Every structure is written in structure tokens, then in C-alpha cells.
Amino acid sequence: MSTATEPVDVHDPPRVTTQSWWQREGADNAKRNLALLGVMVVLLIIGMVTAPDIFLDGKNLWNNEVTVLTQASSIGVLTVGMTFVMISGGIDLSVGALLALASVWCTTVATQSYGAGAMIFAAIAVGAVAGLINGSLIAYGKLVPFIATLAMMLSARGLAQSISGSHTQINRDAFINGFALNKVAGIPIVVLIFLAVVAVGWVLLNRTTFGRRTIAIGGNAEAARLAGINVRLQTVALYVLSGVCCGIAALIVVSQAQSGSNTHGDLYELNAIAAAIIGGTALTGGRGTIIGSLLGVLIFTQITNLFIINNLQLDLQRIINGGIIVVAVLIQQFRVTSFWRKPASS
Amino acid sequence: MSTATEPVDVHDPPRVTTQSWWQREGADNAKRNLALLGVMVVLLIIGMVTAPDIFLDGKNLWNNEVTVLTQASSIGVLTVGMTFVMISGGIDLSVGALLALASVWCTTVATQSYGAGAMIFAAIAVGAVAGLINGSLIAYGKLVPFIATLAMMLSARGLAQSISGSHTQINRDAFINGFALNKVAGIPIVVLIFLAVVAVGWVLLNRTTFGRRTIAIGGNAEAARLAGINVRLQTVALYVLSGVCCGIAALIVVSQAQSGSNTHGDLYELNAIAAAIIGGTALTGGRGTIIGSLLGVLIFTQITNLFIINNLQLDLQRIINGGIIVVAVLIQQFRVTSFWRKPASS
Amino acid sequence: MTAPPAQPPETSPEDVVLRLTDVVKTFPGVRALDGVQLEVRAGEVHCLLGQNGAGKSTLIKILSGAHTPDSGEILWQGQAASFGSPQVAMKAGIATIYQELDLVDGLSVAENLYLGHEPNSVGFVARRQMRRGAAAILQRLGHPEIPVGREVGKLPAAAKQIVSMGRALSREARLLIMDEPSAVLAHDEVQNLFRIVRGLTAQGIAVIYISHRLDEIREIGDRVTVLKDGRTTAANLDAKSTPNRELVSRMTGRTIEYVFPVRPAARAFDGEPLLRVEGLTLPGRFADVSLNVHGGEIVGITGLVGSGRSEVLESIYGARRPSAGTVELAGRRLRRGSVNAAVRSGIGMAPEERKSQALLLAEPIYRNVTLAGFARYARAGFTDAGRERDAAEEVTRGLDLRPADVRRPVRTLSGGNQQKVVVGRWLLGETKLLLLDEPTRGVDVGARAELYQVIRRLADEGVGVLLVSSEVPEVLGLSDRVLVMREGRVVREALADELDEDTVLDLVMAGSLLDGADLSSDAVEGTAA
Amino acid sequence: TSNETKDNPPAANVKEGNAASEAPGKPVTIGFSAPAADHGWIGAITANAKAQAAKFSDVTLKAVDAGKDAPAQIAALETLIASKPDAIVLLPQDGAQLTAIGKKAMDAGIIVINLDREFSDSAASFCLIKGDNYGMGVAAGHYIGEKLKGKTDAVIGEIPGIDELQLTKDRSKGFADTLKTYGLSVKHRVAAGFTVQTGQAAAANLLQAAPKLDAVWNHDDDQGVGVLAAIQQAGRKEFFMVGGAGSRDAMDHIKAGDTVLTSTVTYPPSMASSAIILARLAAQGKGMGDLVELQVPKLIVLQSETITKDNVDKYLPLGFKS
Ligand SMILES: Nc1ncnc2c1ncn2[C@@H]1O[C@H](COP(=O)(O)OP(=O)(O)OP(=O)(O)O)[C@@H](O)[C@H]1O
Ligand SMILES: Nc1ncnc2c1ncn2[C@@H]1O[C@H](COP(=O)(O)OP(=O)(O)OP(=O)(O)O)[C@@H](O)[C@H]1O
Numbered sequence A, B: 001m002s003t004a005t006e007p008v009d010v011h012d013p014p015r016v017t018t019q020s021w022w023q024r025e026g027a028d029n030a031k032r033n034l035a036l037l038g039v040m041v042v043l044l045i046i047g048m049v050t051a052p053d054i055f056l057d058g059k060n061l062w063n064n065e066v067t068v069l070t071q072a073s074s075i076g077v078l079t080v081g082m083t084f085v086m087i088s089g090g091i092d093l094s095v096g097a098l099l100a101l102a103s104v105w106c107t108t109v110a111t112q113s114y115g116a117g118a119m120i121f122a123a124i125a126v127g128a129v130a131g132l133i134n135g136s137l138i139a140y141g142k143l144v145p146f147i148a149t150l151a152m153m154l155s156a157r158g159l160a161q162s163i164s165g166s167h168t169q170i171n172r173d174a175f176i177n178g179f180a181l182n183k184v185a186g187i188p189i190v191v192l193i194f195l196a197v198v199a200v201g202w203v204l205l206n207r208t209t210f211g212r213r214t215i216a217i218g219g220n221a222e223a224a225r226l227a228g229i230n231v232r233l234q235t236v237a238l239y240v241l242s243g244v245c246c247g248i249a250a251l252i253v254v255s256q257a258q259s260g261s262n263t264h265g266d267l268y269e270l271n272a273i274a275a276a277i278i279g280g281t282a283l284t285g286g287r288g289t290i291i292g293s294l295l296g297v298l299i300f301t302q303i304t305n306l307f308i309i310n311n312l313q314l315d316l317q318r319i320i321n322g323g324i325i326v327v328a329v330l331i332q333q334f335r336v337t338s339f340w341r342k343p344a345s346s
Numbered sequence C: 001m002t003a004p005p006a007q008p009p010e011t012s013p014e015d016v017v018l019r020l021t022d023v024v025k026t027f028p029g030v031r032a033l034d035g036v037q038l039e040v041r042a043g044e045v046h047c048l049l050g051q052n053g054a055g056k057s058t059l060i061k062i063l064s065g066a067h068t069p070d071s072g073e074i075l076w077q078g079q080a081a082s083f084g085s086p087q088v089a090m091k092a093g094i095a096t097i098y099q100e101l102d103l104v105d106g107l108s109v110a111e112n113l114y115l116g117h118e119p120n121s122v123g124f125v126a127r128r129q130m131r132r133g134a135a136a137i138l139q140r141l142g143h144p145e146i147p148v149g150r151e152v153g154k155l156p157a158a159a160k161q162i163v164s165m166g167r168a169l170s171r172e173a174r175l176l177i178m179d180e181p182s183a184v185l186a187h188d189e190v191q192n193l194f195r196i197v198r199g200l201t202a203q204g205i206a207v208i209y210i211s212h213r214l215d216e217i218r219e220i221g222d223r224v225t226v227l228k229d230g231r232t233t234a235a236n237l238d239a240k241s242t243p244n245r246e247l248v249s250r251m252t253g254r255t256i257e258y259v260f261p262v263r264p265a266a267r268a269f270d271g272e273p274l275l276r277v278e279g280l281t282l283p284g285r286f287a288d289v290s291l292n293v294h295g296g297e298i299v300g301i302t303g304l305v306g307s308g309r310s311e312v313l314e315s316i317y318g319a320r321r322p323s324a325g326t327v328e329l330a331g332r333r334l335r336r337g338s339v340n341a342a343v344r345s346g347i348g349m350a351p352e353e354r355k356s357q358a359l360l361l362a363e364p365i366y367r368n369v370t371l372a373g374f375a376r377y378a379r380a381g382f383t384d385a386g387r388e389r390d391a392a393e394e395v396t397r398g399l400d401l402r403p404a405d406v407r408r409p410v411r412t413l414s415g416g417n418q419q420k421v422v423v424g425r426w427l428l429g430e431t432k433l434l435l436l437d438e439p440t441r442g443v444d445v446g447a448r449a450e451l452y453q454v455i456r457r458l459a460d461e462g463v464g465v466l467l468v469s470s471e472v473p474e475v476l477g478l479s480d481r482v483l484v485m486r487e488g489r490v491v492r493e494a495l496a497d498e499l500d501e502d503t504v505l506d507l508v509m510a511g512s513l514l515d516g517a518d519l520s521s522d523a524v525e526g527t528a529a
Numbered sequence D: 001t002s003n004e005t006k007d008n009p010p011a012a013n014v015k016e017g018n019a020a021s022e023a024p025g026k027p028v029t030i031g032f033s034a035p036a037a038d039h040g041w042i043g044a045i046t047a048n049a050k051a052q053a054a055k056f057s058d059v060t061l062k063a064v065d066a067g068k069d070a071p072a073q074i075a076a077l078e079t080l081i082a083s084k085p086d087a088i089v090l091l092p093q094d095g096a097q098l099t100a101i102g103k104k105a106m107d108a109g110i111i112v113i114n115l116d117r118e119f120s121d122s123a124a125s126f127c128l129i130k131g132d133n134y135g136m137g138v139a140a141g142h143y144i145g146e147k148l149k150g151k152t153d154a155v156i157g158e159i160p161g162i163d164e165l166q167l168t169k170d171r172s173k174g175f176a177d178t179l180k181t182y183g184l185s186v187k188h189r190v191a192a193g194f195t196v197q198t199g200q201a202a203a204a205n206l207l208q209a210a211p212k213l214d215a216v217w218n219h220d221d222d223q224g225v226g227v228l229a230a231i232q233q234a235g236r237k238e239f240f241m242v243g244g245a246g247s248r249d250a251m252d253h254i255k256a257g258d259t260v261l262t263s264t265v266t267y268p269p270s271m272a273s274s275a276i277i278l279a280r281l282a283a284q285g286k287g288m289g290d291l292v293e294l295q296v297p298k299l300i301v302l303q304s305e306t307i308t309k310d311n312v313d314k315y316l317p318l319g320f321k322s
């Protein structure tokens, strides 16, 4: 083989190629979220056509959308935690059960007797500890996340049942109940909590090393490890985060249902996962946004709200729901030029 | 540049250390399945200790294990289909709902009036068509399997509900009911159907080009595509296969419950997925065995059976169940030398 | 075999920063390292040579904390050290560029450069600082045109390699390890890389450099350590003066030269071409490419990385859907954008990126080799594992695959051996036209010679071959006819005899890495199957 | 095309009016919410409410499906309350969890008729009409106790629905308390989840655990379809079974005497029809014609009756379709 030609350094000065806005950093995500916003608008338009009395009257519309946000708040908080876990390539099937367990734990007579502070602490601590167990089983016990959190889901529901004796535990703490009853600036406190969690989640994911490392683990765990990231510790932290979200969601549900119960949060895990995926989070990890998940949750809640307002029968609701989900994702998909993605089923 | 010069001398024997049988191809799977068998044996021993009257009496034990197999048969058939889908890197959340839809469709008065043949055809056709829709949405619509089949799950349950009007449709066809009532060689026909599906599944996965394509797609869809495998067609075929399994499982359930109902198969998707994962199928695709899935299903059913025989309370059942799942997977894991696997959450 | 006495070049023995003694590492069924000795001095470029599977990557993974050795001693800056995890090694001042790209596709270039040590204040990423730092690093690497905010997943392979290098440079390292960094780089990029390496060694930083290209080692290396079958067979040879023959014989235990098979001189290929491509266009990638290949002819395409060669191959193969143009095989027009149609009519392609495009890592070797042809060994849909294994064994023996047991999972093979599996897939027969994209990437000199002969033999049997390679001598030496591409266009077509390396480099050199890449184009066509 | 039974299908349980209170009054809007009709009994509740409302020319019914859990039902009710109906008939997913929303409706001036599952605060409803879960257990206990009197080693099985529900606890307590007076107790107990299929699975396992049985009480005739199938599949005949709720299918079997099911204790879904009647009266400010009071009563608890072969004909028209 021959040797080099000349000492090469003929690089032009950096050529600023013209980039459209959507080609810039994060443009994909922005496009996706815009499409979701489009779906949301379509739903509102459907509302205007089918129930003009509610959707065309400013005050009613405001009230209705506040109701939607209120209904979305507990599942929305769970979805924020779920988004982190899913971006890291994991999954947390235990969120609904942890919500139930935390709600039961924080509404036992004993806990209630110590007041709101103790209840808040109990709910969040239960979530955090359960998350710690999930995370440890996955990071150190090397269990698949699906199985570890499935086991947690079963155990947590069982424990909730055994603590409550399957009774609904009335919450008599006025402060906690006030989250659902009281409003600030016309917005119920539960909604404010929800939005606060979303905001914190956004900052955490996009602006901190914690968030960047979460993406790294999900995108390429081996690369993350070789880059010196403590993958295990990060994994544990992520499930703790999800657990804490369960605790917060439990407080929201307790204030809304004015009770703790082992039946709370039934199937919320599925809804949270579905909302995150609709919002653009990849089940395989490495990709996802908080805003997308938020929109995913709102779309689901808005659909249910439309159904109820239009007095649709449950069977019809379900059939249509399936169709809407497919359409929503398809709309989103055709917005994103997708040539680099693997084809089908991958 | 010239051609090779001297005659090539013999290489030293490569430093391949001796391989025990368990290091050979497929040995991983064999070890895994052996460990699962171990778990099964442990469960039987627990049975012997806690319920000696049943587990130490030959005839009672036989009867009991036949019951376990009977109980496992519908979910077992679903799990075979699910295993294929999961090995290809997909997931099918609609299996429980498709079972319900097929059960309802094949037990309408109209269908029943045409006799057993029509019922069998109806059940399988419903499953196959739904599978075709699932597969097409995924392969050609490029929907994520999770979302496509979630939508199908909602729609299928809704449709089942609307067809049956939420009523239980009694099955009066003696031939179909006979699957659960009659035995051949002491084994109920439903169990024989189940075992036949397992056998066909095993051959299909391990001995046919169909199975090879499935594994290839799950291992690396892009590589499969570039090797000339029709990834989309195969994907569609896989979901149809899963749908057909739903149809067969529906017939089993109809004969067992002597009725079709939109509530049949509730949460079966979760159980089938969990059984497949416990059995060693990877959620990320490319890995899995039919025998493992079979053992996974049997372990779950055996656990429930033990609980009921020991008259355990539901809350305790759930708590313990979570623990057992974790232990079962851990046992299995420590059998497989696993240092080359990616760490955690990957 | 033991090392001949070292001939210390300009550095003195006190400068030894790293010394390995008797390092052993065993994987199930394979002793990857079987007593390795290595001595690296400050400010030198120490080259590691060895056949595919000799243990080079394993050795550097031990140094970087990715693997822990079974036994042996590591002296780092005079003190016994053990690198239990990548963090420890990095703290100690060892930075590594791995053989397989280790980037996170979903993160931006800047985030990848600083992954694991992001500039931050109380956990909040200092984004401006990071972007500025990243831009500075890329500037230093001579690639200011790579946008620091771009997602890495959307960069071409060569740009990824540069980011990978930048990541290692973003750390304050005393020792920089590079595992085949030049495998995805074209000629000018390699020069650029060497310039950077020289800058580092001038600061007293030690570099371990792995490559299968002997000329590179001559150019940049100071001393060479040779590994064979996990053992050090020669240590501290002088990189400039040791003859090729000796290096190769130390590596392989036999004597061969780095060669190309004889091209049957003055072959005239007229008559109907086997492959006829007319006006093929993929907007933003390449335009109006016309070419043909006759049965028995080897046609090489060369050009800069990013000039669109891979895309041309992929479009012919149907893996991408071109916007215009036709592909005809033996007079029959192929359906646009259908791999199935291509494969059915007898085209095979060994793609460029083995891990993501070609291999089922968890599956055994033989199943990877027969991936495109297992149906041929099947009867009525039932596969025949025995026949598949036999066929795979025959092919891999011809390529000197190590270890030779075809039932091993591909995952456990070394990089070069994985490449042999990828190429081997299409040597099974029944292929009329073979598209080879960088077929020798990471393949050692010995196996390379064998691979060349296999390709030539196929051609002699009447198979048409279209070959893409960044190594100009390879293209010139192996092909009958050569096409030179630049910025998505064919700029020259000639018989290989009529060209020499300098002419080709002149033709190619008119632009830099990303000229042809056209990162701004939005008219990108989707892949289609 | 659903599966009708051969003989005359059970109609909804509605009351054709003749009392003075039935005379048309001012038009009223009644909201109605019950859990998703995934179960025969619940289905009958919704069907009855709709059918009864249709009988009145002065009633507009706004039925909202309540989804799968309490929060979903709360959401539905929020929407319903906003449309300001005169009255709401509410079968809650969970009495305690829906109490707050009941109160909210009452505060908004809407008459709330609490159907079956009781609020934790009586101020949250205008009137409560419910079945007698404890009484159901008592009735089943008496029937079994009488038949097995003196046989203290008798093996009794119990197949409840969903253990978490208060109604299950009440039923089981009534059953256990009553059996105790006969010196009997429950040996085997498996919850069957209120669906046919889970009924079949639970019963199959229970029969396995108890090689010999004397009597079984199955809380729910819907899941009973599956329970009977399991019994038939196991080929067991040595015991008798008591059902619960009173479905048409169960009554047919009792009448025919072709299964081990010899009796069922009622928990009538006709209460939904009565609730609509009560809601209409209350909204129009009327009392019940046959009573002296000018207001409808605050609490109505329905009897649980025991249906056997002897009296099954009387009840057949009330049997609901599972
Ligand atoms: N994870 C693993 N499990 C089992 N065997 C392995 C593993 N990794 C490497 N090996 C084996 O160890 C030996 C050395 O591999 P290594 O990757 O170090 O080779 P290399 O010298 O880097 O070759 P190349 O030039 O092809 O990159 C090979 O025989 C390989 O098959
Ligand atoms: N997934 C992708 N996203 C964005 N751009 C891409 C993508 N794939 C390829 N490109 C663009 O296409 C150009 C040509 O690709 P490629 O690197 O394959 O060229 P090549 O001539 O085949 O070089 P080589 O084969 O040596 O890498 C790249 O420079 C890159 O800009």
C-alpha cells in the first residue's frame, strides 16, 4: 500500500448549511408533539360538533377542560414517572398497585391521626421504598423489569388488601381532601400538583445530568456503562422516582375519592404505558418526552370525556376508542419523516 | 504485488478449551428449562408438605395435575401464539379480548344453529381476521405492536359486548361442551388440544423455515430484511397465528364454561406474557422456547392450585405470588452463567 | 515464542507508564488471553498487531475496565492497579475508543462527547459550556462542520467515528487506546487522525493503536507488540524498520504477503451486462448513477466516505427506494425498493454495518451464514440443521474463521471474525450478483488474502461483483473496472489498469468528509422493503 | 343476535302503574349511573332502569356509563351534575368513594337516590334502596342448615364473588353466622370473581381441594353458569348447591331439577325499577300511594327470598338474563 499524499488540512471553514427549523435539535420530538396537539384539537372540534352546548360556551368549555385535567391528574403523575422508566428501557407494571398501597397506607387510622404531614410522608415513602425494591431487583438481581414489577404489582395489591382488610378507608383529613375541593386561580389544587410534577419532570429530563443519563441508558446501556455511568445506581434511582410519583398520585386519588382503597388505580399501569407510547416514548428505550406523555394522557382523558358527554354506550365507547388510538398514532407517524427507522415489528 | 509466497503451515490448535455439553448450542435454553422444571418440582414438594392427602395419594395427585393442566389449557394455547409474537420482537395485548370476541361470536344463536363445525370455524376465523388486522397495522401501518394490539383489545371487547349485549351466551352444543366433559385415556380433550397446540408450536418454531424467520426478525429485523426475508409478510403471519390461537383457546373456554361471554379471558394477555417471560422469552425478541412457555404457564397454574387447595386468603395469595415469581426467575437466572449479558435494564 | 530484545526508539525505559505481565482472560470455551505481556511508554504510539480473534480487543477492554482479568499483573504509572469498572480506568487517566461504536443515538453530539462527565452545576447540565466545549473538540479534530446539536443517530458512520474519538479526547487522559479507529475512515481522514495522534504524543500522552493496515502502523507507530492466540509473540519491535514479512509471520505463524490475487489480464467484457443501472437517483444522496457489471467481472466503487457509495449499493439491492432510475438484472427489470425481488433474482449484499445490518448476535454462526438461504436447505418448509451446518462450515473454513465451531453464538466472535460471517453468507452459492460494502473492514491480513481469492474465484465462476471499499489499493488491486464517486456522482470510470492510486486520490480529494453528505437535504427518501 | 332462551325470554321487571301516585306529573329529568354492564345482574339493573323510565311519559332518563372504577364514575357524575337533572339514581362502584360526589349533587339541589351500595354518609342521598346482603347469607344458611341439620361433620363449600367488596363480606358473614346456629361451618371457600369463566376455574379447583362435599353456596348466579359447568365436568353429584341473585338460567335449572342447583336466594335487580319510581316521585314532591307519608321513605331494604322447586314458578317472570 502506498503512504500518505500530502499533509492534508484542506477543510473549509465550517459551512453553515441552511437548516429548516424542523431539522434542528429535537425537531422530531417537536413535530411529534405538534401532531399530538393536532389530535387534541380534532377531539375538541368533535366536541364542538357533538356537544355544542358545552364546547362552544366559553365558561362551560373552561369548566369541562378543568374537569378533564382533574381526571387526568393522578394518571398523569404516574405517567411522568413511567416515562422516565421507559426512556431508560425499563417498564413499571406496579404503578397502579403502588398507588393503591400508598393510598391505603396513608389513610390508615393510625397515619391519619398524625395529620396531613404524616400522610404525605407515608404515601411518598411507601412509593419510594417499593421503587427501591423494584430497582434493586432489576439492577442487582438482574430480573427483567417486566417480571420484577409484575411481582411487585401482585404483592403490593395483596398487601394493600391485607392492610385495609379490603375496606374502603375514609379520609377525614381536611387538608388532603382540600386538594380536590379547593382551587387556586380557578384551578383545583390536584391539577396544580399534576402540572408541577410535569414541570419538574421536564426539567429533570431535559436539563439535568440525571435526565441525560436516563436517555443514555435506554439508548445504549453498554455505551453508557463504558462511558463511566453507574448504570445500576441510575436504574435504581429511576424506579424510586416512579415510586415517588405513585405516592404523589395516591395523594391525589385519596383527595378525589376521599378514601384509600386497595382497588384504587386498577389498570392504571396499562393506561400510563399507553399514554407514554402514544406520546412518543419508545418501549425499547432511548426516546421519549414529558410533553408527549402529557399530551398522551390528555388525549385519553379527553376521549373518555367526549364519550360521557355524548352518552355513548360502553361497548361503543370501547370499539371507537380502539379506532381513535390507531388514528391518533397514524396521524403522528405521518408527520415524522421516518426513513431511518427500522421497518415494521422491530 | 504478487501472490502468496510460501506454503501455508498448519495453525496451532486454537485455544478452544473443552466444551461440556451445557456449553453447546441451545444449552442456555435447556438449562433454563431445567431450572423451570426444578421450580415445578419445588412447587409439588410444597404441595406434598402442605396437602399430603392430595399430593401423596397417587390417584388424587393424578386428578389434581389433570385439573391443573385443564385449567392451564386455554391460557396455554394463547401463550404459544404469544411466544411466537414475542420472539419476533412484538407483543399481542389483544389475546384476552380476542378470546372473548371469538367465544361470543361462536356461541350466538345463529352460529350454534349451524352446529359444531360452524362454531369452530367461526371462532378460528374471528381470531385469524383480527390477527390479520393487528399484523397489517403493525407491518404496513408501522404502528408499535403495543399500541396496535391495545387498540384491538379495546375494540374487540367492545364488539364482544355489543354482540352479546353483555349477556352470557349459554352453549348448548354437546360436541363442543364435550371437549371439557369427555376424556381420552383419562385425559380431558381440552388438555389434548392444548398439548397438540404445544407440539405443533414446537415443531413450527424449531424445525421450520417459518420458525427461523420468526427468530431472525426478532434478533435483528434489519438484518433479516437485508437477507431477503419478507419481514412484513412474516409479521402479519405471526399475528394471524396468535389470532388463530385465540380462536382455539376460545373454543376451550366455551366448552369449559359452557358459554360465551365478553368477560371471558380477562387479563389473559398479562398472564400469557408473564408466562412466556418466566419461560425465558425475551420481551425484546430473538429468544424464547415453546417448552419454556409451557412450563411458565404450568408454574402459574400450579401456584394458584396450591393456594386454593391450602385455602389461602386472596391477599396472602397475591403477596406470596409476587415473591414466588421473583424466586422462580432468580433460580432460573443463577443457572445460566450470565456475564456476557448486558447489565440491568437493557 | 518469546520477544526478541526490545530496541528502544527515542523514548527511555523510565517513561514506562503501563506494564502488563502474564494477563489471562477466559471466556466460556475460549481462552481469549493466555499470558500477555505489554509495555507502553509515555509519548509513544504503541501498536498492537494480531489476527482476528488474537485477543486485542479483549486486552484493551481489560485496560479500560470493561472486563476484569482472571490473573496477571497490571502496573499503571509504576503502581499495581486493577480497573474494576470503566469509571476507575477513566479516573486513572485511561481513555478508550472502542472497536464497536459506543454512542447513544438518541443524544446529541455534544451530549455524547460529554456522556458520563457532563459539565454541570448541582446536577443541572451547563448546556452552553457543553456546546462550546464540544465545538472546540470538533474543531481540534478538524471537523467543525459536524453540528454539536445534531442527534448522533442521524450522522453517517464516519462522523460517528469522529464523535467517538472526540469523546476520548474530552477526558484528560494519560493513555489513549484506539481499537481499529481507521476501519471506517477514508484516506484523508486517516491522515487527519494521525495529525491528532501526533499532537497528543507530543504532549507526552501514550497511545495504544490497533489496526490491521500495516502501512498505517509504519507511518504512525513507534513500537509494535504482536499477539497470537492470546499470547505475546513479539514485543516492542520497531514499527518503522521491522519488515512486513516478519510482522506477518509473528502474527500468523506462516509467511504470506499482503496481496491481491492475479487479475486475468486484458479481459474483455462485452455483450449483455449482468447488471444494468440507469440514471439511479436518491435525492440528497446521489444522482444519475449509471453503471453495469458483467458476469465474471469485478467492478469497484471508490470515493470518500459519505460520497454515497453505500446508498448506491443499497438502492440497487432494493433496501432503499430510489426516486428515479432503473435496475435490470440479466435483462429483467427489478421492482424498485424491494429487497425480496432483488434476492429472488439472485442478488446478494454484504452490508456496511455488521452489527445493525447483518448479524443476529445471539444466534449461532451457522444460522447467520445461512440466514439468506436456510430455505434452500429445507424440505417442504422443514429446516435441515445438519446440512446447514455442513454448508456453513465449508464456507467459514475457506475464510479461516476462528474459532471454527459454527455452533457458537456470533456475539462471542471478535470483530473481524464477525465480518467474515457477514461476507460468508453470500458465498454459499446461487448468487448471480454480489454487492460487497467494505467487505474487509476489520479483517486481518491473512484472512484478507483468502477473502480476495474467494471473491476472485466467484468471479471466475461467472458471478458479477460490485465492490465498495475505502481502501483504494484494495479496489485497484481486486477490480477489473473502477468507478470513482464524489458527492453522489460518478466522476470517473476506467479499467483498473488505467488508474493508479494517486490519480484516484486526486479525483476523490476535491472535497472533505461531509461534502457529499449534504446534511441539510430534506428530500430524503424512505427505506422500503 | 344474542342467545335467547327457547321459552319466553325474561322481560325487564317493570311496574305497570295503577296507584294514584302514578298519574303524570311535571316532567322530570332523571340521571342514572351504574357500573359497566359487564355482569348479568348489573346489566339487568341498567335494563330495568331504562325500561321503567320508558313507562313514564313525564320522565327523561339520562344514563351515563360509569366506566371501570370509582374515579371514572366520579368523572361521569361530574359531567352529569353539570347538566342539572332533577334527580340522580346512582349505583356506585364503591359507596364510600362516591359519597363526596353524592353530597355534591345534593348540595346542588339534585335528589340523589342511592341504589344498593350504601354511601358512608346518609346525608349524601335523599333515599337509599338496597338489597339485603347479610340477609342473603342468612337465607342460604338457613336452607343449607335445615337440610344438613344434625350432620355436624358436613363439608360445606362457599363460592363468593369478589372478596374485596363489602357486599361479599356481608353475605359471607350472614352465611357463617347462620350456619353456626346449626353447628355447621364453611370448610372450603374460593372467590370466583363474578364472571362465568372465573367461576368455572374457581369451582374446578375447589372441587379438587374437596373430594367430598355436602353443600355449596354460590353467591352469584352469573358466575354460577361456570360453576355448574365445572361440577358437571368433574362428574360430581353428591352435594346440593344454593345459588344467589335469582337469574332466569338458575330458575330454569331449579325447575328442571337437572343439576345440583336446588335453590337460589334472591337479590333482585328489580330494585332499579323501584329506584326510578322513587326518583320520579321525589322529584315531583309526591309520596308513595300506598303509604300515609307525603314523602318517599328514607330507607328501603328488600327481602332476600329463597327460591326452590316449589315456588319457582312464581319467581320465573322476575328472573333476569345472565
Ligand atoms: N464475550 C465473549 N464471550 C466468549 N468469547 C469471547 C467474548 N469476547 C471475545 N471472545 C473471544 O475471545 C477471542 C479474542 O477476541 P478479541 O475480540 O479480543 O479479538 P481481536 O484480537 O480484537 O480480533 P479482531 O481483530 O477481529 O477485532 C476470540 O476468540 C473471541 O471469540
Ligand atoms: N440515517 C441517516 N441519516 C441522515 N443522513 C444519512 C443517513 N444515512 C446516510 N446518510 C447520509 O448519506 C451520506 C452517504 O452515506 P454513507 O456514509 O453510507 O456514504 P458512503 O459513500 O457509502 O461511505 P462509506 O460507505 O464509506 O461509509 C452520508 O454522508 C450521510 O450524510
Ligand SMILES: [Mg+2]
Binding pocket: C056, C057, C058, C099, C179, C414, C415, C416
Ligand atoms: Mg477487536
Ligand SMILES: [Mg+2]
Binding pocket: C157, C306, C309, C310, C311, C352
Ligand atoms: Mg456508507
